[in-house]
Amino acid sequence: xxxxxxxxxxxxxxxxxxxxxxxxxxxxxxxxxxxxxxxxxxxxxxxxxxxxxxxxxxxxxxxxxxxxxxxxxxxxxxxxxxxxxxxxxxxxxxxxxxxxxxxxxxxxxxxxxxxxxxxxxxxxxxxxxxxxxxxxxxxxxxxxxxxxxxxxxxxxxxxxxxxxxxxxxxxxxxxxxxxxxxxxxxxxxxxxxxxxxxxxxxxxxxxxxxxxxxxxxxxxxxxxxxxxxxxxxxxxxxxxxxxxxxxxxxxxxxxxxxxxxxxxxxxxxxxxxxxxxxxxxxxxxxxxxxxxxxxxxxxxxxxxxxxxxxxxxxxxxxxxxxxxxxxxxxxxxxxxxxxxxxxxxxxxxxxxxxxxxxxxxxxxxxxxxxxxxxxxxxxxxxxxxxxxxxxxxxxxxxxxxxxxxxxxxxxxxxxxxxxxxxxxxxxxxxxxxxxxxxxxxxxxx
Amino acid sequence: xxxxxxxxxxxxxxxxxxxxxxxxxxxxxxxxxxxxxxxxxxxxxxxxxxxxxxxxxxxxxxxxxxxxxxxxxxxxxxxxxxxxxxxxxxxxxxxxxxxxxxxxxxxxxxxxxxxxxxxxxxxxxxxxxxxxxxxxxxxxxxxxxxxxxxxxxxxxxxxxxxxxxxxxxxxxxxxxxxxxxxx
Numbered sequence: 001x002x003x004x005x006x007x008x009x010x011x012x013x014x015x016x017x018x019x020x021x022x023x024x025x026x027x028x029x030x031x032x033x034x035x036x037x038x039x040x041x042x043x044x045x046x047x048x049x050x051x052x053x054x055x056x057x058x059x060x061x062x063x064x065x066x067x068x069x070x071x072x073x074x075x076x077x078x079x080x081x082x083x084x085x086x087x088x089x090x091x092x093x094x095x096x097x098x099x100x101x102x103x104x105x106x107x108x109x110x111x112x113x114x115x116x117x118x119x120x121x122x123x124x125x126x127x128x129x130x131x132x133x134x135x136x137x138x139x140x141x142x143x144x145x146x147x148x149x150x151x152x153x154x155x156x157x158x159x160x161x162x163x164x165x166x167x168x169x170x171x172x173x174x175x176x177x178x179x180x181x182x183x184x185x186x187x188x189x190x191x192x193x194x195x196x197x198x199x200x201x202x203x204x205x206x207x208x209x210x211x212x213x214x215x216x217x218x219x220x221x222x223x224x225x226x227x228x229x230x231x232x233x234x235x236x237x238x239x240x241x242x243x244x245x246x247x248x249x250x251x252x253x254x255x256x257x258x259x260x261x262x263x264x265x266x267x268x269x270x271x272x273x274x275x276x277x278x279x280x281x282x283x284x285x286x287x288x289x290x291x292x293x294x295x296x297x298x299x300x301x302x303x304x305x306x307x308x309x310x311x312x313x314x315x316x317x318x319x320x321x322x323x324x325x326x327x328x329x330x331x332x333x334x335x336x337x338x339x340x341x342x343x344x345x346x347x348x349x350x351x352x353x354x355x356x357x358x359x360x361x362x363x364x365x366x367x368x369x370x371x372x373x374x375x376x377x378x379x380x381x382x383x384x385x386x387x388x389x390x391x392x393x394x395x396x397x398x399x400x401x402x403x404x405x406x407x408x409x410x411x412x413x414x415x416x417x418x419x420x421x422x423x424x425x426x427x428x429x430x431x432x433x434x435x436x437x438x439x440x441x442x443x444x445x
Numbered sequence: 446x447x448x449x450x451x452x453x454x455x456x457x458x459x460x461x462x463x464x465x466x467x468x469x470x471x472x473x474x475x476x477x478x479x480x481x482x483x484x485x486x487x488x489x490x491x492x493x494x495x496x497x498x499x500x501x502x503x504x505x506x507x508x509x510x511x512x513x514x515x516x517x518x519x520x521x522x523x524x525x526x527x528x529x530x531x532x533x534x535x536x537x538x539x540x541x542x543x544x545x546x547x548x549x550x551x552x553x554x555x556x557x558x559x560x561x562x563x564x565x566x567x568x569x570x571x572x573x574x575x576x577x578x579x580x581x582x583x584x585x586x587x588x589x590x591x592x593x594x595x596x597x598x599x600x601x602x603x604x605x606x607x608x609x610x611x612x613x614x615x616x617x618x619x620x621x622x623x624x625x626x627x628x
Contacts, residue, residue: 089477177481195481225485245482341486
C-alpha cells in the first residue's frame with residue numbers, strides 16, 4: 001500500500017493493558033480518540049474510567065523514531081447510577097470521548113455514558129507555593145503568637161502532576177441511550193444524540209439544551225428506525241449528519257429551521273434484492289458515520305462494509321469496501337451469538353486517502369482509496385516485538401486453505417476490534433482489542 | 446417450490462423466532478435497561494421470520510386459510526414484502542403463488558375480525574354501566590396497547606395473528622408490537 005514516499009509498512013509500537021487472558025469487564029475498552037494534534041490519546045472503558053496517554057516527542061528528529069505513548073492521566077469519569085423512577089441502572093461505560101481544540105494550557109474533553117455528558121479539564125501542575133505566613137508547609141496552622149515576620153510565598157518547582165477535574169455536567173437531557181457526541185467547529189456548541197433525539201448544547205450552559213432532531217413517533221408501535229450516530233461537519237458549523245438503523249444518512253442544516261426533522265439531504269443506497277435475508281435490516285444498520293477531514297466526504301460503517309459518500313451525491317456511495325464479506329453466509333450463527341449486533345467504528349487517516357475499520361479475530365482492515373488496495377492486519381501479542389513489521393493476514397473463504405491463511409470457521413468472534421483511531425497527521429494508529437490498546441506506526445515515519 | 450424446502454424454511458424461521466424471543470427476554474435483565482436499537486432490530490428479525498414462517502406454512506398447506514399478517518402501522522412492511530419475492534431461500538414461483546392466493550382469504554378473515562373488533566369499539570353509550578374497566582383494563586402506568594388515532598383516521602382490522610388462538614401463532618404475536626411500547 002503506497003503512501004507518500006513508498007509503501008506503508010505497519011510495525012508494532014506499543015501495547016497497553018493487562019496481559020491476562022481473563023478479561024475484567026470493567027477493563028473492556030469502549031472508545032479511543034486522538035486529540036487534534038495527536039499528542040494525546042484517550043481511551044474510555046466499561047468501568048467508567050478515562051486513561052489519557054501522551055506522546056513523548058523529544059526524539060522526533062532522530063531516525064528510527066518511535067513515538068512512545070505513556071500514561072498521562074487516569075480518572076474516573078462516570079460512576080454507575082440508578083434511575084429510581086424507571087428502576088433502571090445506568091451503566092458507567094464511556095460511550096464516546098471527544099476532544100475540544102486546545103485554547104489555552106489546559107486540555108478539555110467531553111466524555112459520555114448512556115445518559116450524562118461531562119466536560120473534563122486536564123491541566124498540568126508543576127509548581128507549588130511554599131512559605132505561607134499562617135500555615136506550615138504540611139498544612140497545619142501556625143500559632144499566631146509565633147509569627148514574627150511577614151514573607152511572600154514563592155512558587156517552587158515540583159514533580160509534574162496532571163489533574164483532571166469535571167468542569168461541566170450535562171445531565172437529564174436524554175431519555176434514550178446516548179450514542180454520539182460531536183463538537184461543533186464553532187468551538188462553542190456540541191451535539192449529543194440518543195436513539196431518537198439529538199440535542200444541541202452550549203459548552204458553557206448545562207441546565208438546558210435545544211432539541212434539534214426528534215424522530216420519536218407519536219405511537220411507539222410505529223417505530224421503524226432509530227438514530228445510530230451523529231456528527232457535525234468539520235468546517236460548516238450549521239451542518240450535521242445522522243445515520244439510522246435503516247442504513248440511511250440524513251444531512252441537516254440548522255439554518256433551515258429550529259427543528260431539523262426535515263433533512264436537507266438523504267443518503268440512501270437501494271438494497272440489492274439478491275442479498276435479502278432474515279437479517280438484512282440488522283446488517284444494513286449503520287454503526288458509525290465520520291466526515292472526512294476535508295469535509296467533502298463522509299464514511300459509514302455497516303456490519304459487512306464501509307461506504308464512502310460524496311456529500312453532493314445522495315443516491316449511492318462513491319466507494320464501497322467489503323470488510324468481511326465471508327460472514328454473509330454466517331449471519332444466522334452471528335445472530336445467535338450476538339455478534340451481528342456488534343457496532344464497529346471506522347476512521348480516516350489525516351489526508352483522507354486511507355480508511356480503517358475493525359473486524360473479528362483481532363483483525364483490522366485498511367482500504368487505500370487512491371490505489372484501490374486493501375490490507376488485513378492483526379493486533380496480537382504474538383506480533384508484539386518492538387518495531388516488528390506486521391504481516392498481512394488473509395481469510396480463506398473456501399476451497400483449499402493456503403499456508404498462513406485462516407479459515408472462516410477458525411476465526412475467534414470473541415476477539416473483535418470495534419474501536420480504532422488514526423493520528424490526525426502521522427501514520428500512527430491506535431487499535432483497541434477487548435482490553436488492550438495497540439499502537440502501530442508506519443516504518444518510514 | 447418443494448415441500449422439503451418449505452419445511453426447512455419453516456423450521457429455520459421457527460428457530461430464529463425462538464432465538465429472538467429468548468434474546469428479547471434476556472435483554473430485559475441487562476444492565477443499563479432495554480436497548481431500543483437492539484429491541485427494534487430483534488423485532489424486525491422476528492417479523493421477517495414470522496412472515497416467512499406464515500408464507501412457507503401457506504405453501505405447505507394451502508387449504509389452511511392463513512394470511513400474511515397485515516401491519517397497517519408498519520410503514521416498512523410493504524416494500525419488504527415486495528422485495529422478498531426473489532428471496533433465494535424461497536423458490537420464487539412458489540412464494541408468489543402463495544402470496545397471491547392469500548389475498549382473497551385474508552380479506553374474508555379480516556372482515557370477520559373487523560366485526561369482532563367493532564364489538565369492542567362500541568360507543569360508550571352501549572357499554573354496561575358496570576365499571577369493568579377497573580378490573581380488566583391494564584393499569585394506567587402501562588403504555589396503552591391501542592394505537593392512538595390521528596383525527597380522520599379509521600381503526601384498521603387487527604393483525605390476524607391476534608384474532609387467532611393458534612398455538613403456533615401465539616409465539617409470533619407475543620411481543621412484536623409490544624416490545625417498543627415498553628419504552
